Amino acid sequence: xxxxxxxxxxxxxxxxxxxxxxxxxxxxxxxxxxxxxxxxxxxxxxxxxxxxxxxxxxxxxxxxxxxxxxxxxxxxxxxxxxxxxxxxxxxxxxxxxxxxxxxxxxxxxxxxxxxxxxxxxxxxxxxxx
Numbered sequence: 001x002x003x004x005x006x007x008x009x010x011x012x013x014x015x016x017x018x019x020x021x022x023x024x025x026x027x028x029x030x031x032x033x034x035x036x037x038x039x040x041x042x043x044x045x046x047x048x049x050x051x052x053x054x055x056x057x058x059x060x061x062x063x064x065x066x067x068x069x070x071x072x073x074x075x076x077x078x079x080x081x082x083x084x085x086x087x088x089x090x091x092x093x094x095x096x097x098x099x100x101x102x103x104x105x106x107x108x109x110x111x112x113x114x115x116x117x118x119x120x121x122x123x124x125x126x127x128x129x
Contacts, residue, residue, distance in 0.1 A: 001127040002091065002103035007035040009104070009122035015060075015114040016052025016079055022122065023048050028097035032123045038102040040090040043083045049108070049116070051079040060112040082111040091128040103128050 007024040024036040025047070031037065042048040054076035058064050066075035087108045090100030104121040 001129065002105045003121040004032055004123065004126035004128050005038045005102040005104055005106070005118060006032045006122040007038070009038070009118055010120040011049075011052075011108075011116050012119050013052040013055075013079070013081075013110060013114040013116045015055055015057040015110070015112065017056065017076060018053030019119060020050045020052045022118075023050060030096055032126050035122060037096055037126075039096040039099040040087040040102055040106065041097070041099050042102060043086050043108055045081040045083050049081040049083050051081060052114075052116075053079055055079040055112065055114075057110075057112040057114055063112075081116075083108050083116070084111065085109060094128050101128055 009022040010019050012019050024038045026036040056076045062077040066077050087106040090106050091103045092100045094101040104118040108116040
């Protein structure tokens with residue numbers, strides 16, 4: 001069964017070179033192990049989603065221009081997450097702040113082509129259906 005995701009969950013992007021931690025503001029007032037729980041709306045870049053080190057996606061204009069300047073040699077550039085849409089799909093049977101709660105099998109799409117997934121939910125006690 002999927003696990004509830006909370007503040008401090010570890011994420012990885014398919015084009016990122018380092019893991020990142022999820023930041024959850026305590027607006028929903030639901031806690032697990034004294035950490036705020038997340039819902040699918042916790043997708044805001046530089047608020048909830050922190051950078052993944054360097055980005056390797058050629059769809060990212062900064063990477064594309066740096067690669068072109070290096071005569072076609074892939075040149076990673078600093079990651080600036082671009083995640084305008086919510087997490088998919090969450091746990092639709094459990095609402096948190098009127099939105100589906102976020103579970104560790106949810107995915108988030110970056111507009112530069114990366115898929116962000118969880119490597120650790122931040123807690124190991126609360127399962128969601």
